[in-house]
Amino acid sequence: MSTFRNSLRYILHGGPPENGIPDRVRTEIRSREASSERLISWVQLGLVLFFTTLYAIAPRAEGASGFNFVPIALGAYFLFTVLRLVLSYRFELPQWYLLISIGVDMALLVGLIFSFHIQYDQHPAFYLKTPTLMYVFIFIGLRALRFDPRFVLTTGLVAVAGWLGLVFYAAFADMDHMRVTRNYVEYLTGNSILIGAELDKTMVIFTVTIILSVALYRGRSMLFEATRDHAAASDLRRFFAPEVAASITDADTELQAGEGSQREAAILYADIRSFTSTSAKLPPEIVLAVLAEYQNLAVEVINQEGGRVDKFLGDGILATFGAVHPSDTYAADALRAASRLVSSVEADQHRFRAAGWPGRLRIGTAVAAGPVTVGVIGSKNRLEFTVIGDAVNRAAKLEDANKEQNSSSLTDRVTWDLACTQGYQIEDIEARPSTIVAGMNNPVDLVVLAS
Template sequence: MARLSETIRYILRGGPPDTGLPDRVRAEIAAREAASERLIGWVQLALVLFFSTLYIIAPRAEGSAGFNFVPIALGTYFLFTVTRLALSYRFELPQWFLLISICVDMALLVGLIFSFHIQYDQHPTFYLKTPTLMYVFIFIGLRALRFDPRFVLTTGMVAIAGWIGLVFYAVFSDMGGMRVTRNYVEYLTGNSILIGAELDKTMVILAVTVLLSVALFRGRSMLFEATREHSAAEDLKRFFAPEVASSITDAHQALEAGEGSLREAAILYADIRSFTSTSALLPPEKVLAVLAEYQNLAVEVINREGGQVDKFLGDGILATFGAVAPSQTYAADALRAAQGLAEAVKSAQDRFKDAGWPYELRIGTAVAAGPVTVGVIGSKDRLEFTVIGDAVNRAAKLEDANKAQKSTALTDCASLELAKAQGYSGPAVDIRRASSVGGIPDPVDLAVLSN
């Protein structure tokens, strides 16, 4: 019983649910609903133009003696539709306006049907046979475009109330010559009413309304969930490189720890010099402001050269080239990014000073190329997409060696030669053979890319 009560309240409220959806998701749902209302307006306008054109070019029905209300109904509906469409582009249409719109739709349709007995000078039972009643389903279907069962239910209920009103008027009309019959032929050919036929029409409208409402109730729940997942996927792209985010969201099966592949790639590691000691002297907001300036600059340089930021490590940045998406120039791109980052930081000192950094902001960056494993690590409840391999470790060790080598950008000669083979043309500032690098047991031939 409680479940049924909650479902009824959910339908009447129209959602989204009171809990479980962030404000940004609610805003996106509201934007989609506003777009749906504009779509409904355009469809209504297309329909009224179509029927107006059909009315103009079609031969006139014979036998009409009274006043013809069709042009007035079409003209009124055209003006109302244009006004409603224009308002939908100015602001989000409130629910009371949408309910009035539904009533106007049905009132015009019911009024048009009612006018037939006047136009053709027939007993009101005459309009009960009109095929114009079928237009009710167009209005009900239009409301389904919003994916909100409330408006479909309202449209169906108003249509049923209007039709019942027409039936009652026909039954109790004092024009004479009407009687209730059970003879279907007499019903079709004379001024008589077959109660079963009118019940059938009413039940069909009710059944279509209920079935569409149930379908929309289910579809609306899926819409909320899909919108939330879409928002989460968009947020994911801000935490991961777009290619990584796509590999997660577009995976045919759920990712599991231990899945990965071997790639030839280059790893770039960058770090701010004396960041810990200097940041201890600054307010937290200034530290974060400086980090934001630096990281925005670094990401711009890395992305421009075709790299992807794997992760931010405090003031450190780990970026990959050719790991997420295979590349034929991964080493060359990484070296260009390392040099470009060193130069960009030197040119952006005013930005860091304005953000609150008291000294010259200096960085160290290094590149190492080689085979890496790209994949998912972690536990069943907490996964991380990352790169593992000797090139990752060497990049970190080479970056740390910048301090001893008094350099800004560093790589090993093997990575430099590979980059040149891939089209890299930037010269090395200095080649230092058989250098000692902490954490690497054997001497390394180093290439200084920037002092």
């Protein structure tokens, strides 16, 4: 019973409860619903134009002697539909207006059906035979375009009420000559009313309404979940490189810790000099503003050189070249990015001063190449997509060595030679062979990319 009440409350509410759904997801849902209302308006306009054209060119049914309400009804409905379409592009149509629209739809249909006995000068039972009733399914189906069970349910119930009203009027309009019969032949061939047949029509309308409402009830749940997942996937692409985000969101199976592959790649590590001591003297908003300027610049340079930022480490940046997607020039690209990042920061000092950084913002960069493992690490409840390997550790150690070497960008001889075979060319480099680097067991042949 509680499940039924929850389902009914869900349908009447039009979707999941307010809690648990982010505002941006609800905004996206409302945007799609507004688009659906415009689609419904266009379809309605197309239908009224089609029926108007059909009415204008089709041969007139014979036997009419009374007033013809059809042209007036179609004209009025055309004006209402155009108004509705225009308003749907001006603002989000409120629910009360949509309910009025449903009432107008059903009033048009019921009014036309009712007018037939006047137009043809027949007993009201005459209009119960009209095939125009089938148009009610068009109006019910139109409301399904919004993916909101409330409006389908409302349309169907209004249609049922309208049809029962027509049946009631036909049955009691002429009490002196009651037209109710149980003879099926008499019902088909004369102006008689077969209650069972009218109940059948009513049940068909009601059943179709309920089936569509239940289908939309389930579909709307999926719409909310899909929209929320889409928003999450979009956010994911801001936290990860596009290729990494795609590998997560498009995976055929659920990712598990320990999944990964080994690739040849280059790792770039960048760090701001004296950031901790300087930022301790500044307001938090200035620190974050400077970081934002620096990181925007760094990401632009790294992406343009074919790399992808793996993670931000406070004021540090870890970027990969050839790890996310294979590359034949990963080492050369990484060295170009390291050198260009240093020169770009030096050239754009005005950006950092405008953000509030005192003095010059100086950075250090380092690159190391070699085999790395690219994959998922962590626990079953907390995963991280990253790269691990000796090249990652060497890049971090080499960046720290910039301080001892009074340099701005370093790499090792192995990475330098590899980059040269991949087309990297630069003049006036400085080699420092057999240099002791803190954290490394053996001396390293260093190459200074920028002083």
